[in-house]
Amino acid sequence: MKWRSHISIGKAIADRLELPPGERKAFLEGLVEPDRHKERIGSQRRSYRVGHHHPSHRTFMLHVWIARRSFLRNDRYQGYRHLGMALHYLQDRSTSKGLLGLTHSRREEALAKLDVPERAIVLGMQGAVSSPRFVSRSLALTKPLKDPREVMVQASFRSAAVAAAVVDLERPRGLRQRYQALHRRHSLILLPAAIASLAIGLSLSAAMASPVPLVLSAGVSLGAIVLDRPYVHLSRLVEWYGLKGR
Numbered sequence: 110m111k112w113r114s115h116i117s118i119g120k121a122i123a124d125r126l127e128l129p130p131g132e133r134k135a136f137l138e139g140l141v142e143p144d145r146h147k148e149r150i151g152s153q154r155r156s157y158r159v160g161h162h163h164p165s166h167r168t169f170m171l172h173v174w175i176a177r178r179s180f181l182r183n184d185r186y187q188g189y190r191h192l193g194m195a196l197h198y199l200q201d202r203s204t205s206k207g208l209l210g211l212t213h214s215r216r217e218e219a220l221a222k223l224d225v226p227e228r229a230i231v232l233g234m235q236g237a238v239s240s241p242r243f244v245s246r247s248l249a250l251t252k253p254l255k256d257p258r259e260v261m262v263q264a265s266f267r268s269a270a271v272a273a274a275v276v277d278l279e280r281p282r283g284l285r286q287r288y289q290a291l292h293r294r295h296s297l298i299l300l301p302a303a304i305a306s307l308a309i310g311l312s313l314s315a316a317m318a319s320p321v322p323l324v325l326s327a328g329v330s331l332g333a334i335v336l337d338r339p340y341v342h343l344s345r346l347v348e349w350y351g352l353k354g355r
């Protein structure tokens with residue numbers, strides 16, 4: 110997607126969020142930053158280039174989490190900058206590359222001339238849910254499209270939804286209590302059950318020289334892990350709201 114299209118979607122979102130000039134600037138700079146210098150991810154020793162036109166889900170979520178943590182500690186500049194970078198990858202993903210990229214540049218030209226559909230921005234923000242699962246799903250649902258107008262609607266809608274989700278810090282009611290209840294179940298019942306059943310299976314298998322007890326107990330452990338999944342989801346949500354370790 111062209112620089113101009115990233116910026117015009119960004120401006121429409123910044124207007125809706127009524128960003129003060131400094132934060133607006135950080136947001137718009139973030140939106141074009143991945144095109145400026147190819148981003149490198151990882152440590153110095155083992156860094157790799159982020160394939161720009163195949164941005165991984167991981168890169169996107171990385172920027173989303175940095176943005177989220179920045180907002181939680183009230184570092185709004187850093188928050189908007191990384192939110193912008195995340196949205197850049199989402200918007201690029203919205204554009205189909207076409208066969209050998211031949212039609213790609215023409216499509217981007219047409220796209221750059223379009224206005225941002227205000228309605229898509231409003232609807233995207235209204236439907237947003239502030240959770241990592243919602244944000245991750247928004248990216249997964251963003252498909253490469255061919256028609257420039259459809260690209261624009263999709264990119265605007267999903268960008269607005271992700272932006273609204275990341276900046277919304279209002280904690281759902283009872284989140285801490287729900288988490289504590291699931292945490293108790295996790296640490297007092299499910300985790301010990303999974304370990305104990307494996308241990309019993311192992312010793313029975315050794316005593317009987319048969320794999321059957323181990324296989325059966327592995328099934329029990331697996332069941333405990335499946336039952337524990339709501340805890341895993343909720344602990345990520347608790348982190349999303351900055352409640353972990355407090």
Ligand SMILES: [Zn+2]
Binds near residue numbers: 110143144161197201
């Ligand atoms: Zn790009």
